[in-house]
Amino acid sequence: MPALAARMNEVSISASVVMTMKARELAAKGIKVISLGTGEPDFPTPPHAIEAAHKAALAGDTKYPPQDGTKELKEAVQRKFRRDNKLDYALDEIMVANGGKQCIYNALMATVDPGDEVVIPAPYWISYADMAKVAGGVPVTVNCPQNNGFKLRPEDLEAAITPKTKWVMLNFPNNPTGAACSREEMKALAEVLKRHPHVWVMTDDMYEHLVYDGFEFCTIAEVAPELKDRTLTVNGASKTYAMTGWRVGFCGGPKALIKAMVNMQGQATSGISTIGQAAAAAALDGPQDLVAERAAIYKQRRDLVVDMLNAAPGIACHKPEGAFYVFPNIAGCLGKTTKGGRRIETDTDFALALLEEKYVAAVQGAAYGMSPYLRISYATDTESLREACARIQEFCRELS
Numbered sequence: 001m002p003a004l005a006a007r008m009n010e011v012s013i014s015a016s017v018v019m020t021m022k023a024r025e026l027a028a029k030g031i032k033v034i035s036l037g038t039g040e041p042d043f044p045t046p047p048h049a050i051e052a053a054h055k056a057a058l059a060g061d062t063k064y065p066p067q068d069g070t071k072e073l074k075e076a077v078q079r080k081f082r083r084d085n086k087l088d089y090a091l092d093e094i095m096v097a098n099g100g101k102q103c104i105y106n107a108l109m110a111t112v113d114p115g116d117e118v119v120i121p122a123p124y125w126i127s128y129a130d131m132a133k134v135a136g137g138v139p140v141t142v143n144c145p146q147n148n149g150f151k152l153r154p155e156d157l158e159a160a161i162t163p164k165t166k167w168v169m170l171n172f173p174n175n176p177t178g179a180a181c182s183r184e185e186m187k188a189l190a191e192v193l194k195r196h197p198h199v200w201v202m203t204d205d206m207y208e209h210l211v212y213d214g215f216e217f218c219t220i221a222e223v224a225p226e227l228k229d230r231t232l233t234v235n236g237a238s239k240t241y242a243m244t245g246w247r248v249g250f251c252g253g254p255k256a257l258i259k260a261m262v263n264m265q266g267q268a269t270s271g272i273s274t275i276g277q278a279a280a281a282a283a284l285d286g287p288q289d290l291v292a293e294r295a296a297i298y299k300q301r302r303d304l305v306v307d308m309l310n311a312a313p314g315i316a317c318h319k320p321e322g323a324f325y326v327f328p329n330i331a332g333c334l335g336k337t338t339k340g341g342r343r344i345e346t347d348t349d350f351a352l353a354l355l356e357e358k359y360v361a362a363v364q365g366a367a368y369g370m371s372p373y374l375r376i377s378y379a380t381d382t383e384s385l386r387e388a389c390a391r392i393q394e395f396c397r398e399l400s
């Protein structure tokens with residue numbers, strides 16, 4: 001076979017995909033595997049969004065879209081940013097992409113030169129680091145320790161910024177920990193960022209609406225308007241509206257950055273499926289009660305999972321503010337042997353043994369840049385969660 005590009009050395013297969021594939025292999029053998037590995041809502045897309053897509057297709061909305069997004073969706077995004085975030089973006093400061101993921105990719109590709117540093121709070125969504133590397137950049141991780149609720153400390157952020165820093169990435173509520181920042185905490189981070197005007201700020205607000213116990217979400221450009229002209233606010237329909245497969249994300253940012261990102265996207269995809277955009281516009285503009293109703297269900301699941309995991313010997317699970325993940329510490333299980341005779345030296349050993357012996361798929365913390373942890377997604381039905389946690393408890397009880 002002719003050679004692949006050297007940049008492919010920088011692209012890893014996501015550990016959650018690997019776990020999902022292993023889980024599927026077991027399921028194909030007829031084994032009942034419970035997957036807590038994937039980060040997607042188990043709820044259906046709201047019917048009014050599906051109807052809007054159907055209508056758009058029947059009405060002939062089937063031609064190439066504008067590269068930056070349809071006017072209808074961009075206006076809906078503009079209203080969303082005003083309504084939820086008190087942020088005013090002009091239409092040429094907004095773009096639509098194939099998921100929040102492509103917004104982030106476009107932004108990094110449009111700005112990162114070889115050797116530029118991208119500061120990423122750890123643990124992190126793995127794609128940030130891989131995308132930064134593909135763009136020629138160098139990921140610089142900053143630990144957000146459990147004893148600080150997995151939040152980014154201003155002094156650690158300050159220490160990570162150098163003259164080579166191009167971006168600081170923020171993602172609260174966070175994948176994989178579920179940690180979210182209060183307004184005060186966000187302000188403290190903003191104070192650091194204000195001191196470094198050469199740095200772009202990217203905030204990935206994908207889990208904005210999934211916060212519990214009255215926690216109030218905030219985003220950095222709202223908390224620190226002085227940073228708005230160098231902040232990219234990324235969001236999307238995937239998590240809020242259970243629309244992962246529609247692939248619609250959007251972002252707001254300074255006009256020059258958005259223009260460069262649209263050029264980048266134009267060469268890659270020519271824009272986003274027109275019917276997906278019609279669906280996303282209907283979701284953004286339609287009734288929002290479903291979002292809060294689903295958040296209430298996620299909250300109950302979070303509480304169930306945290307309580308059950310904390311009852312498993314060797315596991316300590318922090319209760320986070322949001323998203324649909326928990327990130328239990330499994331340090332107390334290391335150095336032990338499973339009932340099936342597997343030795344657990346790392347969180348990867350734990351995740352593999354749990355899948356092979358108890359048929360529960362979760363992802364090792366190592367895949368997110370922090371060990372020894374597991375990422376558990378509770379975006380699955382309550383009965384499966386209860387059963388999965390019971391299997392984890394049994395797995396831990398049997399360790400010797």
Ligand SMILES: Cc1ncc(COP(=O)(O)O)c(C=O)c1O
Binds near residue numbers: 100102125247249
């Ligand atoms: C933190 C974070 N950002 C972005 C995304 C991508 O979302 P989208 O489906 O909009 O591309 C995900 C999906 O898992 C995520 O967890």
